[in-house]
Amino acid sequence: MEVQVMQDILGKNDRIAAENQALFADKKIFALNLMGSPGSGKTSLLEKTMAALKDELKMAVIEGDLFTSKDADRIAKYDVPVIQINTSGGCHLDAPMVQKVLREMDLEALDLLIIENVGNLVCPAEFNVGEDEKGVVLSITEGDDKPMKYPLIFKESAVTVLNKVDILPYTNFDMASAREDILTLHPAARVIETSCTTGQGMEEWFDWLRDKVKAKKG
């Protein structure tokens, strides 16, 4: 019975995800489902992205959080439309939650929608929300063993952002080993090393987004 209910939940999720995806296709919006552990730097990366690209791309952000609006408040400062989803303790976003807020958003002429998932390296990877691509942010302070310990999220992600590389000298993180494991899990993945503090890798990240938006516009 538990298994049957889980199948029902995933089946319903996938149906709604397909509806969200059709909407993004119709509006030619590139939608990124951005995932990662608590504190990996997802919101900081988005702040840098909003600051750099807001005059170039029409962007919007959906912020998933358990209870607070701390992250949405940070994004709102950049005058980019942001909508908060509070999961009331739920450990991931799902397609129905995203569909509900999409109805409140102005999607006309939007280029890029970034959906920041709940901070969690496990559960979000199991639920499509209708995105074009998934991405994961891993702080190098989390350790180079994380791709193989949490393989699904790296398998699912077209891009892995290895963040906080400014702190690299103070850790024992093995970059070559992490890159090898990520590419074993997802051979076509793009791996980008970034620091939101020094700005390292930001242009590479922006270019990845620009290319995806351009491809979606066709």
Next chain:
Amino acid sequence: MEVQVMQDILGKNDRIAAENQALFADKKIFALNLMGSPGSGKTSLLEKTMAALKDELKMAVIEGDLFTSKDADRIAKYDVPVIQINTSGGCHLDAPMVQKVLREMDLEALDLLIIENVGNLVCPAEFNVGEDEKGVVLSITEGDDKPMKYPLIFKESAVTVLNKVDILPYTNFDMASAREDILTLHPAARVIETSCTTGQGMEEWFDWLRDKVKAKKG
């Protein structure tokens, strides 16, 4: 129907957790359910604990992991009994998983059992496994906003270990604010600042464990 099934799952979990707790009471074992994000340093903290206390306390470790035995392999080097639970992608340990491995363990004369949960700041907090206390490890690299963003795990934890304080100068972590938030969520919580690299705070952590073991022995 989904709600009913979740109630059934939690009800069953609590029944088995009570059985585990009765076993720990009978054997006078202090059982700690240790939680935290991926890469917060749970296993490193346990390595230091095993190295320092293995001649003083009779200890055992249960390691929860999605797929690999990487963490269990690290603990096994200290000649402390360690049993691996692979959740096959599941995002938390539950009481039945723990009960199953307890049957394979020699619990006689054991003083301290540490159950390292899956790396996740959300789901593990919702499932008792029969522990005497819960504890959470938060790396200061995760940011000082995490207690209020992930409140349940801090509310549930009798001890919060603020780890990797050696990296504090390279971050903007506000220690006073983090401590205030943790104590707002759990006024009686013990908050310990540690670094597994420099050894800072280790004696305070060991003393917390010693006191708990002593109290359980009665």
